[in-house]
Amino acid sequence: MYQSHDAYTECGLGSCATSAIVDIVQSLGSSRNGGISGLFGAKITGGGAGGTVCVLGLRSAVNTFHQDVVDVYYTKHISSSSNSSNCNYPYVFVGSSIGADAFGIRYF
8 A cells, every 4th residue: 555655646636634644554564552543554545636544444443534634634734734714624435336346236
């Protein structure tokens, strides 16, 4: 995931905000304080508008993600920013869907 994020950024399509979140996840690695954080990777994703980061982790790592990634990002990049009125606290979507596996593939 990190290599994919780096390649996207090298093309000039990344942003400082999404890279900051990826960097925080990467700095945690899969271990934290001698234990498992449950966060395994992150990359920018989305359909052209940017601003979305996909983080691969265990469902049990949601609290870790909020405390160690979202709160750190907010503290370092939004609350201390002079234009913080234009920034939002990151919204976290949890889970995934079964996508094409559930609905099949449509042929035209």
